[in-house]
Amino acid sequence: MALVMYDLDGTLLDTANEITLAVNLTLKDFNRPHVDQDDVRRWIGHGTGWLMEQAWEATSAGQANHPFDQVMTRFIIHYGNTAGLSSYLFPQVLETLKKIKALGIKQAVVTNKETRFTDRVIDAHDLRGYFDLIISGDTLPVKKPNPGVLQHCMKTLNEPIDKCIFIGDSEIDVATAKAAGVICWALPYGYNHGRPISTANPDRVIPDVSEVPQFFGLS
Numbered sequence: 001m002a003l004v005m006y007d008l009d010g011t012l013l014d015t016a017n018e019i020t021l022a023v024n025l026t027l028k029d030f031n032r033p034h035v036d037q038d039d040v041r042r043w044i045g046h047g048t049g050w051l052m053e054q055a056w057e058a059t060s061a062g063q064a065n066h067p068f069d070q071v072m073t074r075f076i077i078h079y080g081n082t083a084g085l086s087s088y089l090f091p092q093v094l095e096t097l098k099k100i101k102a103l104g105i106k107q108a109v110v111t112n113k114e115t116r117f118t119d120r121v122i123d124a125h126d127l128r129g130y131f132d133l134i135i136s137g138d139t140l141p142v143k144k145p146n147p148g149v150l151q152h153c154m155k156t157l158n159e160p161i162d163k164c165i166f167i168g169d170s171e172i173d174v175a176t177a178k179a180a181g182v183i184c185w186a187l188p189y190g191y192n193h194g195r196p197i198s199t200a201n202p203d204r205v206i207p208d209v210s211e212v213p214q215f216f217g218l219s
Contacts, residue, residue, distance in 0.1 A: 001104065001105065001106060001159060001163065002105045002106065002159065002163040002164070002216055003106040003107070003108065003132075003153075003154065003157055003159040003163060003164045003165075004100055004105060004106070004107050004108070004164075004165055004167060004212055004215075005107075005108045005109075005110050005150060005153055005164065005165070005166045005167070005182075006107070006108070006109055006110070006166075006167045006168075006209075007109075007110060007111060007144075007166075007167065007168040007169060007170070007173050007190075008109050008111035008118065008121070008122075009044050009045070009111065009113060009190075009191065010044060010045075010169040010170065010187075010189075010190025010191035010192075011090075011167055011168055011169045011173075011187055011190055011209075012089065012090065012093050012109075012127075012209075013087045013088065013089055013090065013093075013121060013125065014087060014088055014089075014090060015044075015083075015087040015121060016037055016040055016041050016044065016191070017037065017086045017087070018079075018082040018083060018084070018085050018086045018087050019040055019044065019048075019051070019079065019082075020035070020036075020037040020040040021078075021082045021086070022075060022078040022081075022082045022083075023035060023040055023051070023052065023055045023075070023078075025074075025078040025082075026052065026055075026071060026074045026075040026078050027055060027056075027059055029074045030063075030066055030071065030074075031063070032056075032059040032063050033059050035055050035058055035059065039054075039055070039058065040055070041191045041194075042191070042193045042194045043055065043193075044191040045112065045170045045172050045191055045192075045193070046112060046172070047112040047113065047114065047137045047143065048072075048075065048076075048079065048113065048114060048117065049072060052071060052072060052075050053068070056068065056071060076116075079117055080116065080117070080120070083117045083120035083121050083124070084120045084121045084123070084124025084125070085124070087121055087124070087125070089125060090187075090189065090208065090209070091208050092208045092209055093208075093209055095210065096209045096210050096212055096213070097127065097130040098130070099213060100212065101130050103213070103216075103218065105216065106132045106133075106157050106159060107130055107131050107132060108131055108132055108134065108135065108153050108157065109122070109131055109133075109134045109135065110135045110144065110149050110150060110153055110166070110176075111134075111135070111136055111137065111144075112136075112137035112143045112144050112172075113136055113137055114136055114137050114138050115136040115137075115138055115139060118134060118136040118137075122134065132157055133153055133156055133157055135149055135152065135153055140152055144172050144173065144175075144176040145172050145176045145179065146176070146179075147176060147179035147180035147181075149176065150164075150166060150176060150177065150180040150182055151180055154182075161180075161181055161182060164182055164183070165182065165183045165184070165185060165212070165215045166180075166182050166183070166184045166185075167184075167185050167186075167187070167209060167212060168184060168186055168187070168190075168202075169186060169188075169189070169190025169191060169192060169197060170186075170190060170191055170192040170193070170197070170200070171192055171193070171195070171197070171199070171200035173186065173202075174186060174197075174200040174201065174202045175200070177202075183215070184202045184203050185202060185203060185204045185205070185206050185211075185212070185215070186200065186202035186204070186205050186206070187205075187206060187207075187208065187209070188205055188207070
């Protein structure tokens with residue numbers, strides 16, 4: 001057998017719009033100015049807590065402060081309402097997921113997004129049936145870039161490292177794969193903190209996920 005592991009946001013799905021909406025609804029609750037989607041795209045990747053911290057810091061000038069747990073409580077409510085509503089699959093994602101599953105190759109998601117939001121987004125796009133395992137940012141004691149997330153995935157699905165590949169869009173994904181000794185192919189259109197993904201030195205940059213079967217000698 002074999003295994004393809006995917007990042008979620010910026011790799012399989014463009015979720016920036018619905019995340020930006022949740023961030024700005026949260027900021028509005030505390031009378032803070034909104035942030036642009038371009039800013040949010042640069043902040044995606046470390047989980048929602050870190051993302052909201054960046055938004056809070058960016059809008060702090062001249063504003064009253066509040067305990068951050070109150071801020072996150074509001075964000076969780078808002079993102080719970082917006083998750084899955086305006087996100088969309090990147091080109092060739094559905095076709096590739098179907099093809100790889102039909103070939104008998106296992107597939108998994110490894111994301112830093114918390115389970116409650118991962119589930120909402122995956123189910124909104126009816127993707128759950130394509131994956132043998134879903135690892136979210138709160139599934140394990142560690143998350144990306146800790147290599148333990150990929151190691152756990154390979155061990156759980158009983159797949160050897162030389163039959164596995166990780167597909168991502170950010171330097172976090174590349175660093176995770178390198179630390180785990182896993183081949184990493186990266187996509188150029190996701191969220192990499194505003195930097196070209198080539199600067200992270202993935203094993204290969206691919207235009208879209210339709211090229212993933214080539215890793216297994218398939219076309």
